[in-house]
Amino acid sequence: MSADRFAVKKEDRFVFGIWCLQNRGRDPFGDQTRPELSVTECLKGLAQRNAYGFEFHDNDIVPFGCSAAERDRHIREIKKLMADLNIKATMATTNLFYHPIFKDGAFTSTDPAIRAFAVQKVMNCLDIAHEMEAKVFVFWGGREGTEVDASKDPIEAAKWFREALNFLCEYVLDRDYDIKFALEPKPNEPRGDLYLPTVGSILAFIATLDHPEMCGVNPEVAHVKMSGLNVYHEFAQALDAGKLLDVHLNDQKPLRFDQDLSFASDNLKDAFFLAKLLEDHRYEGTIGFDAHPYRSEADPWDFVERNMRNYKILKAKVQQFNENKEIQQLLAEIHGVNPDLRTILGRYSKEQADKLRQTAFDVDRLTARRLPYERLDQLVTEVLLGVA
Ligand code: GLT
Numbered sequence: 001m002s003a004d005r006f007a008v009k010k011e012d013r014f015v016f017g018i019w020c021l022q023n024r025g026r027d028p029f030g031d032q033t034r035p036e037l038s039v040t041e042c043l044k045g046l047a048q049r050n051a052y053g054f055e056f057h058d059n060d061i062v063p064f065g066c067s068a069a070e071r072d073r074h075i076r077e078i079k080k081l082m083a084d085l086n087i088k089a090t091m092a093t094t095n096l097f098y099h100p101i102f103k104d105g106a107f108t109s110t111d112p113a114i115r116a117f118a119v120q121k122v123m124n125c126l127d128i129a130h131e132m133e134a135k136v137f138v139f140w141g142g143r144e145g146t147e148v149d150a151s152k153d154p155i156e157a158a159k160w161f162r163e164a165l166n167f168l169c170e171y172v173l174d175r176d177y178d179i180k181f182a183l184e185p186k187p188n189e190p191r192g193d194l195y196l197p198t199v200g201s202i203l204a205f206i207a208t209l210d211h212p213e214m215c216g217v218n219p220e221v222a223h224v225k226m227s228g229l230n231v232y233h234e235f236a237q238a239l240d241a242g243k244l245l246d247v248h249l250n251d252q253k254p255l256r257f258d259q260d261l262s263f264a265s266d267n268l269k270d271a272f273f274l275a276k277l278l279e280d281h282r283y284e285g286t287i288g289f290d291a292h293p294y295r296s297e298a299d300p301w302d303f304v305e306r307n308m309r310n311y312k313i314l315k316a317k318v319q320q321f322n323e324n325k326e327i328q329q330l331l332a333e334i335h336g337v338n339p340d341l342r343t344i345l346g347r348y349s350k351e352q353a354d355k356l357r358q359t360a361f362d363v364d365r366l367t368a369r370r371l372p373y374e375r376l377d378q379l380v381t382e383v384l385l386g387v388a
């Protein structure tokens with residue numbers, strides 16, 4: 001038997017949103033094209049393929065409005081299945097976007113009763129997350145936004161959003177749950193404009209919360225590309241801040257409607273650099289995929305397999321990049337200049353400032369230095385195309 005070097009292992013920590021597997025191929029212009037899988041079928045299929053775990057919304061596993069007894073039964077059954085299949089629930093999130101009650105927002109609805117209902121729904125979901133031992137709890141503000149800016153003041157909306165999150169942080173502390181919050185940015189869709197559209201806006205917002213240490217970011221490739229931003233840089237911003245708690249890998253053609261394509265199916269280079277970021281900096285969270293099989297697929301399994309496989313292939317390419325002699329020589333040349341000045345800006349002191357003032361710079365020489373980026377970039381292309 002020939003060993004597949006890209007065979008998925010538990011330690012790859014691959015997880016999928018249940019909603020991705022249950023996606024029925026419906027879109028705004030057409031009806032469903034395949035049957036919805038049961039949660040049991042989803043978990044069995046993931047376990048068979050060695051996925052580490054799954055992410056879920058409250059209503060993916062407990063129907064909206066069901067009784068307490070029904071809720072308990074669903075959770076009991078799912079926990080048994082998880083134990084039998086050796087598969088973990090790694091992230092939980094609340095569906096605050098599907099039910100029409102949230103048509104003008106959940107935490108940022110203009111109606112305080114709806115805001116309170118949303119917080120109550122999240123509290124119930126936090127209880128479920130705790131029971132399922134999910135440690136990351138995502139907030140994707142799918143309905144938090146506007147089409148009509150006359151309808152609400154964004155400062156007021158931010159205040160409501162903050163109030164809800166502060167309340168929920170206290171709830172987690174009060175219950176002593178081992179759970180952290182991860183906010184997921186998106187620029188638009190389903191609302192005309194969503195609040196908290198980018199990683200940077202979320203980081204700035206977190207700094208205004210009562211418990212910033214409990215909150216981080218869950219960036220998604222497609223959402224970054226919908227904004228026309230750089231995927232590598234956006235994810236890096238969260239990682240640099242120590243706030244990258246979860247990731248949603250997928251793909252997307254830039255500046256279009258939310259496509260939720262498979263990871264690395266649109267732009268290999270973007271995907272490569274994202275894998276490089278996560279591998280080089282030893283990101284420790286799970287590798288989550290949030291995408292949909294093409295509408296033309298009869299079931300999600302080729303989709304599941306290719307997402308995990310693409311990550312593993314790109315991870316191998318990252319290693320190849322890091323071990324490529326010519327690439328490393330070029331990088332050493334680019335970064336190896338003026339070693340004696342490397343720490344001059346280190347930490348400010350009067351002496352350091354004097355030293356800097358007295359340093360003479362050869363502007364012409366610095367300007368003229370060689371930056372072999374055409375060659376460097378070509379080598380990336382050759383690594384990716386398998387000819388390096
Ligand atoms: C929804 C959305 C995703 C979010 C999920 C969490 S659900 O499908 O498109 O980006 O991560 O609520």
Ligand code: MN
Nearest residue numbers: 184220248290
């Ligand atoms: Mn997502």
